Amino acid sequence: KEINVAVTGGAGQIAYSLLPRLISGETFGTDTKVNLRLIEIPQVVDKLEGTIMELVDCGFKQTGSLLATANIKEGVEGAHWVLLVGSIPRGIVVDGKKIEERSDLLRINGGIFTGQGKAIGELAQEGAKILVVGNPTNTNALIGRTKSNNLSQSWFAMTALDANRAKAQLAEKAGVGIASVTNMTVWGNHSPTMYPDPYNAKIDGVSAVEAISDLDWIENQYIPLVQQRGKAVIDARGASSAASAANAVIDTVKSVDSPTEDGNWFSAAVPSDGSYGIPEGLIFGFPLRSSGQGSVEIVQGIELNDFAKSKIKLTTEELLSEKEAVKDLLD
Numbered sequence: 001k002e003i004n005v006a007v008t009g010g011a012g013q014i015a016y017s018l019l020p021r022l023i024s025g026e027t028f029g030t031d032t033k034v035n036l037r038l039i040e041i042p043q044v045v046d047k048l049e050g051t052i053m054e055l056v057d058c059g060f061k062q063t064g065s066l067l068a069t070a071n072i073k074e075g076v077e078g079a080h081w082v083l084l085v086g087s088i089p090r091g092i093v094v095d096g097k098k099i100e101e102r103s104d105l106l107r108i109n110g111g112i113f114t115g116q117g118k119a120i121g122e123l124a125q126e127g128a129k130i131l132v133v134g135n136p137t138n139t140n141a142l143i144g145r146t147k148s149n150n151l152s153q154s155w156f157a158m159t160a161l162d163a164n165r166a167k168a169q170l171a172e173k174a175g176v177g178i179a180s181v182t183n184m185t186v187w188g189n190h191s192p193t194m195y196p197d198p199y200n201a202k203i204d205g206v207s208a209v210e211a212i213s214d215l216d217w218i219e220n221q222y223i224p225l226v227q228q229r230g231k232a233v234i235d236a237r238g239a240s241s242a243a244s245a246a247n248a249v250i251d252t253v254k255s256v257d258s259p260t261e262d263g264n265w266f267s268a269a270v271p272s273d274g275s276y277g278i279p280e281g282l283i284f285g286f287p288l289r290s291s292g293q294g295s296v297e298i299v300q301g302i303e304l305n306d307f308a309k310s311k312i313k314l315t316t317e318e319l320l321s322e323k324e325a326v327k328d329l330l331d
């Protein structure tokens with residue numbers, strides 16, 4: 001078997017942890033040859049030659065062709081998976097202005113995802129899967145998907161890192177191994193308004209709230225801890241999460257490509273079909289199940305109490321205001 005995988009932000013820190021794992025056999029299987037197309041902005045594209053040298057030096061048997069390009073069209077042509085990791089970070093100076101506000105970030109990155117979405121819709125495979133990692137993830141995916149104008153393709157925005165963080169904190173508190181924690185949903189936006197759902201998450205098959213039996217910790221410490229974990233890593237490391245973000249990309253690709261185990265689900269943001277009252281089309285974190293054959297469904301019938309509903313309302317409102325801020329990019 002052979003698969004074409006395109007990755008933007010190929011010279012960034014997440015990509016450095018991600019790329020070897022895409023061609024090691026771990027992500028797409030030991031029987032699949034992986035052709036990697038690394039995409040960067042023109043100022044940085046030369047650096048990718050060094051990355052490619054290292055990928056060759058890893059000596060993985062599954063390594064197919066390796067390409068570095070600053071041309072998004074060349075990069076995504078024929079791609080089965082597109083991992084949109086690249087984006088302009090907060091704090092950078094663009095056209096003489098320091099990008100600090102989320103609204104500026106939305107507009108600048110939104111512009112990038114317009115062109116990338118169009119190229120993917122026209123040139124990536126029919127049925128291609130696209131995972132957006134670059135922030136603001138959900139709204140970038142909304143713009144990209146709208147501009148791709150190709151409903152055969154499936155767009156996802158990454159919340160798996162939030163879900164992994166949410167599981168790890170529950171496991172630590174309960175004093176159990178991480179494998180005991182299942183059914184984690186991160187509802188809504190990949191931002192501090194996300195709602196990691198401890199009521200429907202399970203520890204050894206029992207609701208995490210019941211298993212931990214400390215509602216004050218759950219509602220007042222646990223949820224903010226998960227919501228602010230990205231910032232805590234930046235404060236401690238002096239750089240944003242990279243190894244764990246790369247790991248979450250791999251988790252998402254594997255969750256989408258393989259059948260979900262009975263009784264469990266995984267977390268990613270997908271276009272809402274109106275489930276749970278979320279406005280249609282909004283790219284929203286939901287509990288998902290995959291058939292492993294290309295179809296991914298939103299899990300229905302999950303009970304949401306008033307606490308959950310109030311948190312989901314907040315994150316929905318934030319996503320609607322992000323959508324409003326980029327509405328001219330959605331025409």
Ligand code: NAX
Binds near residue numbers: 137190
């Ligand atoms: P880096 O700044 O190390 O790398 C980003 C790379 O993207 C740079 O090399 C840059 O040149 C490239 N790039 C910018 N615009 C591009 C374009 N138009 N086409 C191709 N490449 C382009 O950031 P890194 O730490 O790798 O993070 C990448 C993105 O992931 C950031 O937006 C970051 O905020 C986001 N994250 C998202 C997470 C999630 O859970 N969804 C968690 C981790 C991370 O914070």
